[in-house]
Amino acid sequence: MTTATQPPTLSVDDLRGSHARRRRELAIRLVFFAAAGLSVIISGLIVLSLIGEATNFITRVAPDALLDPAFFPQRELFGIPTLVVGTFIVALIGMAVATPLGLGAAIYLSEYAQPRVRKALKPVLEILAGIPSVVLGFFALTVISPQVVNPLCPGVTPLSNYAAAGLAVGILITPLVASVSEDAMYAVPRSLREASYGLGAKKRTTSIRIVVPAAVSGIVAALIIAFSRAIGETLIVAVASGATGGGRFTLDPCGPGQTMTAAMTSLAIGSDRPRGDSLAYPSLFFIGLLLFAMTLVLNIIGEAFVRRVRRAY
Amino acid sequence: MKAAIQHDATTEAVRRRLAGGRVDLASYLFQATLFLSLMAALGILVVLLVDVVGGALPVFAERGLDFLTAPTSSDAGQAGVAQGIFGSVVLTVVVAVLAMPIGVGAAIYLEEYATDTALTRFLNTLVRNLAGVPAIVYGLLGLAIFAQALGGLTGGRSLIAGALTLAVLVLPIVIITAAEALRAVPASIREAGFGVGATKWEVVRHHVLPYAAPGIFTGTILSLSRAFGETAPLLLVGAVTGGFLVRNAGVVEQLQGPYTALPTVIFSWTRLPDAGFRANTAAAIVVLLAVMLLVNATAIILRNRYDRRW
Numbered sequence: 082m083t084t085a086t087q088p089p090t091l092s093v094d095d096l097r098g099s100h101a102r103r104r105r106e107l108a109i110r111l112v113f114f115a116a117a118g119l120s121v122i123i124s125g126l127i128v129l130s131l132i133g134e135a136t137n138f139i140t141r142v143a144p145d146a147l148l149d150p151a152f153f154p155q156r157e158l159f160g161i162p163t164l165v166v167g168t169f170i171v172a173l174i175g176m177a178v179a180t181p182l183g184l185g186a187a188i189y190l191s192e193y194a195q196p197r198v199r200k201a202l203k204p205v206l207e208i209l210a211g212i213p214s215v216v217l218g219f220f221a222l223t224v225i226s227p228q229v230v231n232p233l234c235p236g237v238t239p240l241s242n243y244a245a246a247g248l249a250v251g252i253l254i255t256p257l258v259a260s261v262s263e264d265a266m267y268a269v270p271r272s273l274r275e276a277s278y279g280l281g282a283k284k285r286t287t288s289i290r291i292v293v294p295a296a297v298s299g300i301v302a303a304l305i306i307a308f309s310r311a312i313g314e315t316l317i318v319a320v321a322s323g324a325t326g327g328g329r330f331t332l333d334p335c336g337p338g339q340t341m342t343a344a345m346t347s348l349a350i351g352s353d354r355p356r357g358d359s360l361a362y363p364s365l366f367f368i369g370l371l372l373f374a375m376t377l378v379l380n381i382i383g384e385a386f387v388r389r390v391r392r393a394y
Numbered sequence: 395m396k397a398a399i400q401h402d403a404t405t406e407a408v409r410r411r412l413a414g415g416r417v418d419l420a421s422y423l424f425q426a427t428l429f430l431s432l433m434a435a436l437g438i439l440v441v442l443l444v445d446v447v448g449g450a451l452p453v454f455a456e457r458g459l460d461f462l463t464a465p466t467s468s469d470a471g472q473a474g475v476a477q478g479i480f481g482s483v484v485l486t487v488v489v490a491v492l493a494m495p496i497g498v499g500a501a502i503y504l505e506e507y508a509t510d511t512a513l514t515r516f517l518n519t520l521v522r523n524l525a526g527v528p529a530i531v532y533g534l535l536g537l538a539i540f541a542q543a544l545g546g547l548t549g550g551r552s553l554i555a556g557a558l559t560l561a562v563l564v565l566p567i568v569i570i571t572a573a574e575a576l577r578a579v580p581a582s583i584r585e586a587g588f589g590v591g592a593t594k595w596e597v598v599r600h601h602v603l604p605y606a607a608p609g610i611f612t613g614t615i616l617s618l619s620r621a622f623g624e625t626a627p628l629l630l631v632g633a634v635t636g637g638f639l640v641r642n643a644g645v646v647e648q649l650q651g652p653y654t655a656l657p658t659v660i661f662s663w664t665r666l667p668d669a670g671f672r673a674n675t676a677a678a679i680v681v682l683l684a685v686m687l688l689v690n691a692t693a694i695i696l697r698n699r700y701d702r703r704w
Contacts, residue, residue, distance in 0.1 A: 211616070
């Protein structure tokens with residue numbers, strides 16, 4: 082056959098190409114691998130930098146100072162529950178704003194809006210999502226607090242309060258909720274909608290009973306990711322929830338109070354001075370570690386929901 | 395396609411006949427509510443812009459460009475944002491130089507080189523989770539590592555420490571957006587390259603990257619604009635007390651010196667009770683938003699224009 086007549090010069094090595102070319106390929110591959118591997122180093126550094134000072138804090142702090150119903154680092158009172166509850170008050174007010182607005186906007190864009198309108202408004206939502214939080218902090222302090230919160234709350238409300246910060250956080254995360262859940266609803270196959278119309282269902286029924294349940298994983302993911310953003314949001318609460326230097330335990334949304342990130346900010350601004358002996362500096366890292374753990378758990382759960390959407394269709 | 399059915403006159407006529415000629419009020423209310431929530435979300439943006447611009451106009455009318463070129467001052471009538479703008483621009487440039495090549499490189503590895511192994515899945519999960527870490531936690535990383543552990547090199551809470559922190563913050567976002575852009579290039583392009591004997595790198599360099607470039611650039615620009623407006627990590631890695639740039643110093647001294655950034659200036663002015671500074675804050679916000687909205691809008695419009703359907 083032909084194999085017998087062919088000269089036996091062509092080996093596997095010839096097919097591999099030149100040596101120099103293969104060495105260059107390997108070098109390039111290694112460079113890119115190193116770039117990707119850097120994310121492992123960064124994650125390691127985050128955990129390492131947090132854990133070192135956090136353990137320093139937890140071993141030195143008195144247990145009852147940790148559970149005190151107040152957070153005043155200068156007086157060695159580190160009431161962590163005070164901060165966690167404050168964080169949740171702000172985040173829940175934010176979610177109360179962002180969930181109806183974001184989902185309503187998402188259903189409209191995905192189900193009702195004409196393609197041209199949808200194409201024009203999606204980028205506007207993205208731009209809205211890009212507004213820096215320090216701007217919303219200023220807005221909360223100058224507009225939301227005096228003009229929205231003050232009339233709603235009994236008596237004279239202080240300029241800085243949980244409600245103003247929470248509403249501003251809600252504005253911040255609404256575009257995120259809208260954008261992520263709209264993606265999920267838009268991805269629901271058209272055949273499901275047509276089957277629903279075929280049975281005589283109205284557009285409203287189809288949206289609520291068919292599209293929303295089919296996209297529920299994505300919607301839940303959007304809400305979880307938004308909640309995670311809300312508890313990690315820093316500048317709005319640092320500017321608008323007030324209580325520089327510390328705060329007492331409170332459940333009153335009309336009053337000023339401290340959150341985890343606001344406490345970290347005021348510690349950081351003042352932490353130039355007391356190093357060494359003061360527990361204020363390591364407490365910053367302990368709160369940071371707690372916040373990191375909370376958002377990580379939320380993001381992992383959210384991520385799992387996003388993966389379910391991808392698998393479904 | 396969906397729209398064609400939605401607005402088909404026949405469908406509409408059949409639906410009306412089926413409803414017995416009655417107007418479905420509840421459906422209209424439902425649609426109106428949805429529309430209102432969308433308008434509320436967008437309307438807040440308008441209210442915010444009107445409020446901020448309204449507060450800023452007197453400052454610009456009175457001082458004009460002087461506000462942009464004046465240094466910070468304790469006197470509201472003289473304080474300007476020159477140092478803030480300079481600091482922010484330098485930060486953004488350093489972040490771009492550091493995060494863009496590393497981020498795109500990592501994305502190329504994850505999308506083009508890596509096979510579906512446990513390690514690859516781990517790296518992907520890690521990158522996605524890093525993108526969700528709150529900015530202030532990156533500030534702690536910067537404080538502990540760049541400002542203190544590497545303080546000898548960076549000069550403590552310095553411009554370069556702040557820039558490194560922001561670079562680490564935007565890196566996962568750059569990786570994710572670049573990876574998305576690479577994923578959008580169809581496999582047939584690569585196969586054509588391999589078919590004529592190109593190596594992996596040659597395929598990536600000459601066939602994949604040119605098609606993915608618009609997506610990669612817009613993604614990177616959006617992440618840089620995020621870095622430009624980010625404040626929380628910078629509060630931890632210096633820059634609150636209104637750093638003054640070292641005049642007549644070399645590049646290294648500048649980078650190791652104290653600094654301030656535009657969002658940091660806004661943050662510290664917001665906390666001042668003085669009415670003059672309130673107007674200044676609004677003016678500084680207008681400068682910040684003008685830069686960011688311009689950059690973001692350009693990036694998004696460019697992306698929509700070069701959005702290629704295969």
